[in-house]
Amino acid sequence: MKHVVRRFHASNRILASNNVTQSGNFERTQATNHARQERKPSSFIDLKCVNAVSGAGGNGAIHFFKGLVNPIGPPCGGNGGRGGDVYVVASKEVTSLGGLLNRYRAVNGGGGDRQNKHGRDAPSMEIVVPVGTLVRQVDSLQEIALAKQMAMMPKEPEDAVPEQNAAPQTEDEVNPEIEEVLTEEELEEIEAATLAEQAKKRELKKERQLEFIQQHFIFRKDYVPHADRIKLLRSRIPPRLPPQPTVHLDLSRDGERHLIVRGGRGGFGNPHFSSNEIKGPGIASRGEMGSSIWLELELKTIADVGLVGLPNAGKSTFLSKVTNATPKIASYPFTTLNPYVGTIEYSDNHTITIADIPGLVAGAHLNVGLGHEFLRHVERSTVLVYIIDLGALDCASDFRVLRNELERYQTGLTLKPSLVVANKADLGPVAKENLAALQKEVAACAVADGKELVVIPVSARDEKNVGVALSHLRRLVAQTKKNE
Ligand SMILES: Nc1nc2c(ncn2[C@@H]2O[C@H](COP(=O)(O)OP(=O)(O)OP(=O)(O)O)[C@@H](O)[C@H]2O)c(=O)[nH]1
Ligand SMILES: [Mg+2]
Structure with missing residues (x-):
């Protein structure tokens, strides 16, 4: 039998300090400590949050052709280039999320230049993840904190009566009592103050408008656009692109590639703004800002068969015999600290x-x-x-424990087509006795679920009856895939 193997990187899966002890359960004691000491920290991670930031577009340029005759010729500022996009790509070459960065920032587009030279478009950036990764857009940590803060803020009581704002008095409606008290000069002073206030407000509004315009445009040095130009420029601000849909992906195929954040558009150089009225525009537009989103990546391996068992049951031994994976095998529990995927290759090359x-x-x-x-x-x-x-004390109970944990993890998981491999059948009379008890328990479960559930005794260590289990597996996988 030929074997091909895909192996996860060794794990630095956090051994969460967990001292919960329940009678009948394994405690994470010497055995796990042993495993911990023997293993060097490595990079298996199956859940990660990353920040993806696209590049900003480059700015348009303000330039004019200089001729011998005409020192300021026609406008020739180039456009800015596009900012880099961020993509997520699934690759079977990657097996863990451990190698990912916390932030992926695409490059900004290049700025335009003289003689109508456009800025270069920035290359896109790729987040390469293992096949089987789920990608979900989430709020940034700051946004989550802010939302929590807002939720905790006391709300305004509903029956609170809004303060009645007195209607502003016009000149003609000056309170007659005040008129009686104020002298003519005093009234003039009030009027002058009001006019000054209004002028200040107008000035402020103009400043704000200019500020807004400057967010989108660049001006030639010392150029301050007049009100009519500001109005014109406002109408030239490019419309926003429709927002990108919220990211929610399940990357199940090798090479699958999806756009996550779009890069900003480049700005226009000054020739774009020339018209009959404006012959030598000292204006160019700025590149669009990049966008930033947060993604939660979760790796859920996609394999045809999943092995579940209590520690020390011989899962890794079974895997090592049916594929050429080389997981660590030892007589203490929790030897395997991260998932392994192997490929069984049948004699007719079926895998x-x-x-x-x-x-x-x-x-x-x-x-x-x-x-x-x-x-x-x-x-x-x-x-x-x-x-x-x-060889365990109570095989029937072990089987119940496994099913219970599967159901607690995800309701209905035990209803998946399954096979029971009774390992260590080489252990003599104890194994024989246990096999009978296990078969009874499994038969009861099969009746309760209305499903076929077969028990195959094997000795993974001695490779006895393993072939039967493999044939059965092949049939079960094929049948299930056909029914899907
Ligand atoms: N007698 C006997 N021993 C076996 C057999 N299969 C595995 N073992 C032994 O059982 C012990 C545990 O084997 P592993 O394959 O590491 O068990 P595991 O289920 O992967 O354990 P964890 O990774 O800790 O969950 C080792 O000492 C194996 O040599 C078998 O068929 N017969
Ligand atoms: Mg193992």
Whole structure:
């Protein structure tokens, strides 16, 4: 049998300090400490938040051809280039989110130049993620904090009566009592003050308008546009593009590529603004700003088969015998700390991918052991394989524990087409006795679910009966895919 393997990087999965102990459960004691000491920190990460920022467009330029006759010739400022887009790409060459940066910032577009030279368009930037990554747009941390703050702010009582604003008095409606009291000079002073106030307001409005215009346009040195030009320029501001839809992607194919944030458009050089009225425009437009969004990336392995079992049941041994994956195998629990994916290659070159994940224990949903977060890696498997240790004290109870944890992770997960591999069948009479008890329990579950559930005794270590399990797996995967 030929084997091809896709392997996740070694893990630095955080061994969350978890001292929860329940009777009958594994405690994360010496065994896990052992595993922790033996493993060097590495980069397996299956959940990550990244910030994607597109590049700003380049500014348009203000230039004029200079001739011998005419020192200020026709306008020749080039347009600005486009800012870089940010894409997300799925690649089977990448197996973890561990290598991703926290921020992806695309380059800004180049500015325009003299002699109608346009700025260069910036290259796009790619966030390369493993196949099986889910990409969701989320609020930035600041936005989440702000929303929380707003929610905590006391609301205005509904029955509060709004303050009655007295209608402004016009000149003719001056309170007669005041008129009686104020002298003519005093009234003139008030009038002058009001006029000054109004002039100040007008000035302020003009300043604001200019500021707004300057956000979109660049002017030749010392040029301050008049009110009519400001009005004209306002009408020349390019309309905004429709907002991009919220990002929500499931990257399941190798090479899949999606636009995440669009780069800003480049600004126009001054020739764009020449017209019959304006022959030598000292104006160019600025490039559009880039956009920034936050993405939550979650890796959920897509394999045909997902192996689930208690620690030490022999999942990694099984994987190592049916593929050429080389997971660590040892006689202490929690040897496997991050998912592995291997490929079973049948003699007719048919292939099936199979994912081994860290062991589950009772209470994994409460973060006992390594927790049940790793189940995201079998969630999307076509078929589940329960690996049960026939040397354990109570195999039937082990099977119940596994099913319970699967259901707690995701309701209905146990209804997936499944196979029970009763491992360590080489252990003699104990194994035989346990196998009978397990078969009884599995049969009861199969009846309750109305599903076919077969138990295949194997010895992964001695490679006994493994071929039967593989044939059964192939049939189950094919059948399920056909029905989908
Ligand atoms: N007797 C016997 N021992 C086995 C068999 N399969 C695995 N083992 C032993 O069981 C122990 C655990 O095997 P692993 O494959 O590391 O178990 P695991 O389920 O991957 O364990 P975790 O990664 O800790 O969850 C090792 O000492 C293996 O040699 C088998 O078929 N028979
Ligand atoms: Mg293992």
